[in-house]
Each structure stands twice: as C-alpha cells, then as structure tokens.
Amino acid sequence: MLEPLELQIYPSSYNCISWSEDGEIAVAAGEYVQILTPKPPSGRGANGDSPLFLAADWHRARFRANVFTLNEWPIMYPQPRDQFSIGVEQSMSTVVSVSWSPPGLVKHRRSVLAVLTSNQVLSIYAYVGTARKWTRIAIVNKALESYFGENTDPETPKTRKTSIRSFTWTPPLIIPAQDQPYPGPESRWGIPFLAVTTDANDVAFVQLHSPSGQQASSDILHCELVSVVSLHNAVSYERKIQPISLFASALRSEIKILSLASGPWLYQAHQSAGSGGGTWSADLNVAGTQGPKLRVAKLSVGIELQKAGSRNDIPYKLSFRAEENNAVLFDHPDELQLTGPVEYVHEIGTKSITIAVGAVAALVTLNLSDDLYRGRAVDGGVNSYNFPLSVDCTDPTGYERITGMTVAIHPESKTPVLHLGTIEGHGATKAFVYGGEADEPSRAPWKDRIEDIRERFDIDRDLGGLAVSRIRGLTSVQGIVATAVTLHPGDMVEYRSSTEDRLIILFSTSDGQPTQTDSVPFLRGNPTFSPEFLMEHRDVVLRYILRSGNDAKQALSPKVLYAAACCAIVQSQSLELLSNAREVLESLASNHGVDLTDEIAKCSKPGFFIDAKPAKLLDAANDNVFERCDICGSGIGWDSSQEAQCASGHVFVRCNLTALAIQEPGISKFCSRCDSEYLDEDLIGTTSEIELQPSCKTLTGIFDTCILCNGKFRP
Structure with missing residues (x-):
C-alpha cells in the first residue's frame, strides 16, 4: 500500500498537484516544481501479498520554472491601460498551475508537463535524456503571438490576447485505424491538444507535435494554434449594481475565464471512400467559469483518411472549427455563484456526460446528452442538480470554496467517482450511476486520515483543537487518488518560515480500500517472464x-x-x-x-x-x-x-x-x-x-x- 508522503515545501496555488499515467507526481511550490518519480517497492506488506510503498520509494527532483530568456519572455515596457497589468509584468513568475499531458507526446511515448506561471506564460517541460534534467521545450504563448499577430485588428489589445490565464489538456484525438495489422502512432496514442484561455476571453486550441515526426528524437516541440473562439463577457449585474455605471464596466473588463476542463471526444463516421479511406468527425467541449457563469466552447474536427497506397507521409487530413456551445445553458438562482473548479465525468460505454462545477458551499452537476454535447438543442435542455456541501460542515451556508476535484474509476464496478475537497479541509465523493437517482455526496474515504494528521498537528503545537487542514488539490490515476493537504493554526495569525513548510500527500482508492500496489503497473516490482x-x-x-x-x-x-x-x-x-x-x-x-x-x-x-x-x-x-x-x-x-x-x-x-x-x-x-x-x-x-x-x-x-x-x- 502507499504510505503518506511529506514534502518540505509549501504549495503556491490551489489545485497544485498533478499525476501522470507514467506515475510521476508534479507539485507547484512557488518558483519551483517538485517532481516525484516512483521507485520499485522496497518492502512487503504484513500479509506478504502487497508491497509497501514508503516515502523513501520516491525519487525527488525539482526545477526552477521562473527563469526565462529574453527570447522566451521579452521585456515589456509600459503599455496603454487596456493592455498593461503591472501585477503580471512585475510578478515573481511563481507557478500557479501544473498538469501532465496524455502519454505519447515526446520520445519514448512519455508525458510532458505544462506549467503556467503568474506572468501568464505557459511552458512545456520534459526530462531531456541528453541533458539529464527537466528542460523547457516549448512556450505556448508563441503560438498565440504568431496567430494573433496576423489575424488581429490593430485596435485590439494584443497583449491580452497572448497572455494565458488558464489551460487544460484534452484527451488525445484518436485517428480511426485503417485495415493495417500494426496501426500508426496516431491511432495508438492519438494527437494531443491544449485548450487555453486568454485575458481577452478567447478559448484557443493548440496542437503540439514534433517538427520532424511523431517519434522524433528532437527535444523541441512545435505549438500550432488550430482554432480559436472568443467568449465575450455575458455577466449581468442588474440586481446588484447599476449596469451602465463605470464600476460595472470595470468589473466586466476584468472577469476572465478560469477553471478550464475538457470533456471526451465523441466520434461519428461518415461516408467511406473505399480502399481504407473515409471521413470522420469528432466533437469535444471545454468548460470554464466566467465570473458566476459557466461558459462552454466546442471544437469540431473533420478527419479525412487517405486511401490505402497513398504517397502522403501523413495518412490523414484534419480540419478544425471552434465555436461556443450555446446548447449547454442552464438557469440558476443569482445567489448560486459558480466559482470552480470544473470537471467532466464520463462513463465509457454510456451516452451520458456530466459537468461538475464548484459553487459557493455547493456542488452543481449538469447532465448532458450526446446531442447537447454536440451543440444541438433538445427538448428539456440541461438537467442540473445542486448539492449543498453539508458533509462534515456545521454551517452549510458558510463560504466553502472547492479547491480541488478529480474523477477516479471504481476498480470493480467501473463507475466514475468524483472526489472533491474544500478550503476548510472537508472532503466528499459522489458516484455517478447513470439511469439512477441523483445521490447526495458522501464523506470522502480519505477524510479520516486527514483528521488523524490534523489532530496530531494540534496536539504537538498545543492548539486546543483549533488546528485546521486545507486541501490544496486532488489528482488521480488508475483508480488511486492523491490528496495534497496543508495544516495551519486556526486561532492566531500564522507565522511560517521556510524550514516549517510542509505539504502532505495522502493516497487512497476510489472506495477507501487499502491501495494494492500490485494492481498499479508503475508501482510493481520487476516482473518475471516464463x-x-x-x-x-x-x-x-x-x-x-x-x-x-x-x-x-x-x-x-x-x-x-x-x-x-x-x-x-x-x-x-x-x-x-x-x-x-x-x-x-x-x-x-x-x-x-x-x-x-x-x-x-x-x-x-x-x-x-x-x-x-x-x-x-x-x-x-x-x-x-x-x-x-x-x-x-x-x-x-x-x-x-x-x-x-x-x-x-x-x-x-x-x-x-x-x-x-x-x-x-x-x-x-x-x-x-x-x-x-x-x-x-x-x-x-x-x-x-x-x-x-x-x-x-x-x-x-x-x-x-x-x-x-x-x-x-x-x-
């Protein structure tokens, strides 16, 4: 089983942790990113059938993410008011978000790490074998600069259109395999995309690929913006402030799209051209919070397969179109303020997709059909549910912001289970059984372990039961959930030096059972073959x-x-x-x-x-x-x-x-x-x-x- 992991760092943001399918954990810690890579298990369990995975069984490395060359991030002199933000340009460029890509993007089909810093620059990092260190191999803002530099009205603030506010990886776009005994990498690993939002409230879709091929030895990635859609501010303040006032105008200009999340690809076959050719289409939605509202953008991809025997190096041709999905709209009370984060829940084999979004002291879920997901309006619209976060909370009407959400698949029933944590340290889970009743969230299985650690912290510092725990982020891979927790005194102004920085990572399964490391490929020991x-x-x-x-x-x-x-x-x-x-x-x-x-x-x-x-x-x-x-x-x-x-x-x-x-x-x-x-x-x-x-x-x-x-x- 996996033992808790204690790191002498302090997270620089909420949702500060990400776990790749290769087993590597990335944690945002100020100017640095901490990388944890699993070693082979060192011990056996008490019953001898499950290896113990201890804190010493992790390789630990870190790299500094806020060092840029002038070519990567040029010096910006004072600009007009609509384009300049002194907080961004003079920030320390600390890490505000990290996320691993799907596998298959770089050499040896490994994942890369996307790192967003407070100067609104999104960098891509990979472990370069020749240099033997984590190296920046791409900057996504360059793709925005090359696109908007040619397609933007001179009166439009270019700086805001090239500053990235939030991002998310999409699932890989799988190219349908033709009649071949050994399909190509685009059919096995797929094509990865990044969805990013800018300060001008644009949602841009960026494709990443190696300049010299899918399995190139080059360490540099090429970023290409394939489609973009602008989501103008649609937030109304009619019941709170005067809509025509200067204050309302200033608020609208500062509301950005945050907490971005990507849904799955939905594929549809069209006419066949014979001899292995044919056309397909694929649709994908990304959702994010814009002020108190939820906005959804849709990317439609046309896939044209080349006929067998074609001399083209790439056996397919792609076309892209991005637009706002106005079919995913729902009415909610004005007092229900959506704050994020956002997470898509999709059970493979079903036709139901759910968007889970955090609100003040509540969890909101939206059930979508395939037609709604593809942007087609249907009778009845979106079915939404509002679940107050009353689990372990004495005052459910208080401010209880959700700081992390992740979806883990139950190992036996294959049911997707949503795990969420709040700023006050409360945890809840919700299983999604489509076709049944909407169950209320229940107590998270990892919450008891957090309480034990909080009580130990309270006793050691003689805080009289006033110690508090804060959940800084959740992530999951292959049915295992990792929860990042920090501990604080609750009755005084906290003073903390760097020597007292602590972040605790707890591991649990979706159903709360002990983590069996034998069931996780990257945690097993060396296998033997007959x-x-x-x-x-x-x-x-x-x-x-x-x-x-x-x-x-x-x-x-x-x-x-x-x-x-x-x-x-x-x-x-x-x-x-x-x-x-x-x-x-x-x-x-x-x-x-x-x-x-x-x-x-x-x-x-x-x-x-x-x-x-x-x-x-x-x-x-x-x-x-x-x-x-x-x-x-x-x-x-x-x-x-x-x-x-x-x-x-x-x-x-x-x-x-x-x-x-x-x-x-x-x-x-x-x-x-x-x-x-x-x-x-x-x-x-x-x-x-x-x-x-x-x-x-x-x-x-x-x-x-x-x-x-x-x-x-x-x-």
Missing part, C-alpha cells in the same frame, strides 16, 4: 520484420532481416514464421550473393542452432548481412535469442526488438518496468553500424514500448 511468454511476444515482432522483408516500402537492413530469420529458427515453434524466415533468407541469398544454404535447410522444423560463420566468409561483401565480434573479429553464432556468443567466447546481450547483439556500451535503452535491454535508435548511428539506424527507427516507431511488459523506456 520462456513461453518470451517466445509468444517475440514472435509478434519477428512476424512483422519477416513479413516486411519483401515490402519495398518498408525495406529493413539485411542484417536485421537475417537476425530475425535466425531468431525464428532458434526459438520459434510456429511453422508459419519458419516459412517466412525461409522466404527472407532466399531473398537475401539472391540479392546479396551470400551462401545461406545451411540456414535455409534448417527452416523445415523448429529447434535448430546456427553455427558462427568462419572468418574467411566475413569479408566486406558479407559484412552487411552477418554479425561479427567487434573485439576479435570472429563470427557470432545463434544458440539463443537472448544472448550472443562469438567463436572466441565473447558474450553479448541481444536486443529484444532487432535480435542484434549489443556489443558497445552506452548504445542501449532500458525498460523502466522490467529492465529489458534494447538498442537505442538515436545512439546506434554514432557508431560504425550507422546503416542500422533507419531500420531501428522504423521498428521503434511501430513497437514504441517494451514488447514484453508494455512499459515505457527510461529517458
């Missing part, structure tokens, strides 16, 4: 390599093809693979003039070994097919698919993907989960085997995670 398991998963790779051996469009290195054929002879029990290996060997013998009679004869049945080639055959003409030992120059035989041994006895590990011997140090990459070793496609080109680099990159583009455990590679 020989049958290894054979089955390697056969998948061999089947792809051998079938592509006769495909001119996917031409691989002869050395890779020969290694795959030998690996099939040595380890595979599949007669189909042996037949494919025979075809590849016959093609190599014909095209390269090498003698492969012995290998072809051993393709009749499984279980043969292949002897090392004598030195006289390893001349320059055959060097592009056979492997030779870099130490002594002798041939390398085949008696195992995991190890390679030359005629002189030198032993090497074989790459799990290409089956080639890894003979040099420093050209390998390792799975972060099972420690399996692979050739690094970016490092192998720096050696004499430069002709292998294109083949390694081709295979890595298809098999971009560990073929044994599906784990990510270490950066």
Whole structure:
C-alpha cells in the first residue's frame, strides 16, 4: 500500500498537484516544481501479498520554472491601460498551475508537463535524456503571438490576447485505424491538444507535435494554434449594481475565464471512400467559469483518411472549427455563484456526460446528452442538480470554496467517482450511476486520515483543537487518488518560515480500500517472464520484420532481416514464421550473393542452432548481412535469442526488438518496468553500424514500448 508522503515545501496555488499515467507526481511550490518519480517497492506488506510503498520509494527532483530568456519572455515596457497589468509584468513568475499531458507526446511515448506561471506564460517541460534534467521545450504563448499577430485588428489589445490565464489538456484525438495489422502512432496514442484561455476571453486550441515526426528524437516541440473562439463577457449585474455605471464596466473588463476542463471526444463516421479511406468527425467541449457563469466552447474536427497506397507521409487530413456551445445553458438562482473548479465525468460505454462545477458551499452537476454535447438543442435542455456541501460542515451556508476535484474509476464496478475537497479541509465523493437517482455526496474515504494528521498537528503545537487542514488539490490515476493537504493554526495569525513548510500527500482508492500496489503497473516490482511468454511476444515482432522483408516500402537492413530469420529458427515453434524466415533468407541469398544454404535447410522444423560463420566468409561483401565480434573479429553464432556468443567466447546481450547483439556500451535503452535491454535508435548511428539506424527507427516507431511488459523506456 502507499504510505503518506511529506514534502518540505509549501504549495503556491490551489489545485497544485498533478499525476501522470507514467506515475510521476508534479507539485507547484512557488518558483519551483517538485517532481516525484516512483521507485520499485522496497518492502512487503504484513500479509506478504502487497508491497509497501514508503516515502523513501520516491525519487525527488525539482526545477526552477521562473527563469526565462529574453527570447522566451521579452521585456515589456509600459503599455496603454487596456493592455498593461503591472501585477503580471512585475510578478515573481511563481507557478500557479501544473498538469501532465496524455502519454505519447515526446520520445519514448512519455508525458510532458505544462506549467503556467503568474506572468501568464505557459511552458512545456520534459526530462531531456541528453541533458539529464527537466528542460523547457516549448512556450505556448508563441503560438498565440504568431496567430494573433496576423489575424488581429490593430485596435485590439494584443497583449491580452497572448497572455494565458488558464489551460487544460484534452484527451488525445484518436485517428480511426485503417485495415493495417500494426496501426500508426496516431491511432495508438492519438494527437494531443491544449485548450487555453486568454485575458481577452478567447478559448484557443493548440496542437503540439514534433517538427520532424511523431517519434522524433528532437527535444523541441512545435505549438500550432488550430482554432480559436472568443467568449465575450455575458455577466449581468442588474440586481446588484447599476449596469451602465463605470464600476460595472470595470468589473466586466476584468472577469476572465478560469477553471478550464475538457470533456471526451465523441466520434461519428461518415461516408467511406473505399480502399481504407473515409471521413470522420469528432466533437469535444471545454468548460470554464466566467465570473458566476459557466461558459462552454466546442471544437469540431473533420478527419479525412487517405486511401490505402497513398504517397502522403501523413495518412490523414484534419480540419478544425471552434465555436461556443450555446446548447449547454442552464438557469440558476443569482445567489448560486459558480466559482470552480470544473470537471467532466464520463462513463465509457454510456451516452451520458456530466459537468461538475464548484459553487459557493455547493456542488452543481449538469447532465448532458450526446446531442447537447454536440451543440444541438433538445427538448428539456440541461438537467442540473445542486448539492449543498453539508458533509462534515456545521454551517452549510458558510463560504466553502472547492479547491480541488478529480474523477477516479471504481476498480470493480467501473463507475466514475468524483472526489472533491474544500478550503476548510472537508472532503466528499459522489458516484455517478447513470439511469439512477441523483445521490447526495458522501464523506470522502480519505477524510479520516486527514483528521488523524490534523489532530496530531494540534496536539504537538498545543492548539486546543483549533488546528485546521486545507486541501490544496486532488489528482488521480488508475483508480488511486492523491490528496495534497496543508495544516495551519486556526486561532492566531500564522507565522511560517521556510524550514516549517510542509505539504502532505495522502493516497487512497476510489472506495477507501487499502491501495494494492500490485494492481498499479508503475508501482510493481520487476516482473518475471516464463520462456513461453518470451517466445509468444517475440514472435509478434519477428512476424512483422519477416513479413516486411519483401515490402519495398518498408525495406529493413539485411542484417536485421537475417537476425530475425535466425531468431525464428532458434526459438520459434510456429511453422508459419519458419516459412517466412525461409522466404527472407532466399531473398537475401539472391540479392546479396551470400551462401545461406545451411540456414535455409534448417527452416523445415523448429529447434535448430546456427553455427558462427568462419572468418574467411566475413569479408566486406558479407559484412552487411552477418554479425561479427567487434573485439576479435570472429563470427557470432545463434544458440539463443537472448544472448550472443562469438567463436572466441565473447558474450553479448541481444536486443529484444532487432535480435542484434549489443556489443558497445552506452548504445542501449532500458525498460523502466522490467529492465529489458534494447538498442537505442538515436545512439546506434554514432557508431560504425550507422546503416542500422533507419531500420531501428522504423521498428521503434511501430513497437514504441517494451514488447514484453508494455512499459515505457527510461529517458
């Protein structure tokens, strides 16, 4: 189970914590961002069946997020009143929000971290393997500057249109897979987008991609604004102040769109063009609070699939259109002030989507149908519910702002459960069972643990029961909820030095049961694989390599093809693979003039070994097919698919993907989960085997995670 984690930091904002699907936790702490990465579990539980995950089982790192070059954030001199904000330009650029992207955006298909600082600059950070540190790889404001610099009226305040107030990651846009045995990365990982709001109340959708391809080795990301919609201020003050007064005008100009959240993609197929082509459409909503109101923007994407056999590098074409979704409107009393945050709740397999938004001392939920989500008005409109936050609260009418919300999926029923926490330390959960009655929120399962920690803090400082806890943020991944909590005295002015900064992170499941780390992939120890398991998963790779051996469009290195054929002879029990290996060997013998009679004869049945080639055959003409030992120059035989041994006895590990011997140090990459070793496609080109680099990159583009455990590679 996961033990509480105590950090000697103080959060710089509410909703200060984010958890990636790779297991990394990011915490906003003033000028710095704290990164926590899980290690393998160090102990066993009391009953011996669930590892204990202690506070020492986290790697801890941090980087400073408020250091910018002049190119990244140029000096801004005093501007006209409508464009200049002295609070932003002279701020310390502390971190106000952090959020991990969906996986698959950068090298090794890992997530990147979006960091918004108080100077309204949104930066993208990634752990760069060459520099071995967290590095800023993109600034989203640059995409806004390039767009609004060309498409904005000169009278419009450009500074406000390029200053980012809030943001959210959207789920990846999955491109429908065509009839291919191995779909492309856009069908496996999808295309990520960022939705951002500006000081001019624009909602902009930004696509992030690598300039040189989906699986590029470049550390720089390119940001492209694909569509934008302006949500003008629609807040009315008729019952509170004079609507035509200067005060009302000033208030309207300062109300921004905050607490942004993204809903799921809804896909719809259209006519098919045949031969693998066709058109699809996808709709996505983002919602945010603007003053006391809720505003919703919709992004519609047209997906045109290219026909099979097309010469285009990208097998699809996208078109974008953003607009306000006026169908998602609901009437609520003026005293119900929506303050945020906002969260979408969607149960996969159902046609119901819910928007949960925080209000003063209340939780408001809006149930949407597919038609409303797509922007089509229906009879009855939006069904909204108002739940007062009376859980653990003696005065439910008091000011009880929600400071964090997250959705966790129940492990058994697969029901989405909304977890929320308030500024006064109260916690509640609400399960969404569509088709049933709207249940009231119940006490959060992690609330008792917060009370225990608060009482300990109270006793240690002799506060007489007046200590208070504040929930600074919630996040969840794979059914586990992490709650960030700070403790404070409640009967005095608090004085705190940096040595007394404390942030406690508590872990819990959606139903309050003990966290079983064996059920979470990134918390497990190193797995062990049976020989049958290894054979089955390697056969998948061999089947792809051998079938592509006769495909001119996917031409691989002869050395890779020969290694795959030998690996099939040595380890595979599949007669189909042996037949494919025979075809590849016959093609190599014909095209390269090498003698492969012995290998072809051993393709009749499984279980043969292949002897090392004598030195006289390893001349320059055959060097592009056979492997030779870099130490002594002798041939390398085949008696195992995991190890390679030359005629002189030198032993090497074989790459799990290409089956080639890894003979040099420093050209390998390792799975972060099972420690399996692979050739690094970016490092192998720096050696004499430069002709292998294109083949390694081709295979890595298809098999971009560990073929044994599906784990990510270490950066």
